[in-house]
Amino acid sequence: MANYKRVLLKLSGESLMGGKDFGISPKMLVHYASEIRRAIDQGIEVAVVIGGGNIFRGLEAKDSGIERVQGDYMGMLATVINGLALQSALEAEGIYTRLMTALGMDKVAEPYIRRRAIRHLEKGRVVIFAAGTGNPYFTTDSAAALRASEINADVILKGTRVDGIYTADPELDPKAKKFDNISFSEIIRSGLSIMDMTAFTMCQENAMPIVVFDINEPNNLIRILKGEAIGTLVTNDSE
Template identity: 75%
Template sequence: MQLKYKRILLKLSGESLMGEQQFGIDASMLHHYANQIKVLVDVGVQVAVVIGGGNIFRGLSASKSGIERVQGDYMGMLATVINGMALQSALEGNGIYTRLISAIEMKQIAEPYIRRRAIRHLEKGRVVIFSAGTGSPYFTTDSAAALRANEINADVILKGTRVDGIYSADPEKDPTATKFDTLTYTKVISLGLGVMDMTAFTLCQENNIPIVVFDINVHENLMRIVRGESIGTLVEG
């Protein structure tokens, strides 16, 4: 099988794990993602995953409850570790070898981040789940995804969302919003489109890592993208 992308970084939001719930983890969503990732691994794609923690705790909203920003960000990082453990369990239940890697040392449950070791895991066909963001406050999991994608020399960042690409406005709120099939980095900035936070986006732009924004809830989308089909919105150049 011809593959356009052989090493990918899949970015999932924590909210995507909620399913129809208001918070927490929906087991059916875990299995949905595990099944999609398994299909990729079975054809030889090297898969790394960065998952957010917004279904459990969002650091940016911590100040509303009186929690200091830095403390709130660390709490959000720990939430990503919980989600990473859940995804790891679902993947291993599907017979996929995984490694959970944390940017904050917690050796009882996750490996510390060592770049060469992470790349070696990918080369051996293991799914690598990067958790705890960058390990520092003030950085989102988008920034962590962009950073890790650069460090492991990923071919592309696949950002799974609830909509089928990038639109001129929020399609869930504005019925006149139009979808873009392709965009340049410059165009995204000039139009003020919220693909990723600017730190993450600039990192991808400077190192020419393409970003595909797509609907993660549609079966076969991941496989179709790695085969080179035009799914979602491609940002490059």
């Protein structure tokens, strides 16, 4: 068994689209809920940060004539919609959950309070963190790095549609080679992009390991938690 007791799972909003061009795929919701349930059944404490790119991305706001800060807040609200959808799917699996938001909206979610979030995790509830950090100019990657550090998570599990970190984009370069393990400093030297630099630096400074893996492959999440070498592990040089 891997030495993970508490994990933060980072999911992109785009991952919820499945084969659609936008929106939420019910099939993907069921898939993610069943993957998370396997982790809960193993006694792992699970927190989730989910993006909103399947609905709206703040960075796209300028193309719509929407001011950047306003667009970022729209993107935060999109993550709340995704959080509510994931919460519903998890509860359909019989999992107790709490949706916590960085923006006040007490009719649908709890406000984010660190001590309360940790207590929920200790009670076996899946905690979904929505609305990013509550501030414009910060991505959900940054929110994942921040929340993982705040709740003392053992690792960030970054679920993507590729099976790890490569020397180049494997969807564009068939000769790209996959890393099984890589250090933060090596990623910086190589110019590889796995998170925005704010999030990445926060993980590096707090010695927060990251596992980048294919979340769409059934059982990958539980295989990582059982100690299998799935995806790419990113750590500090000395680890």
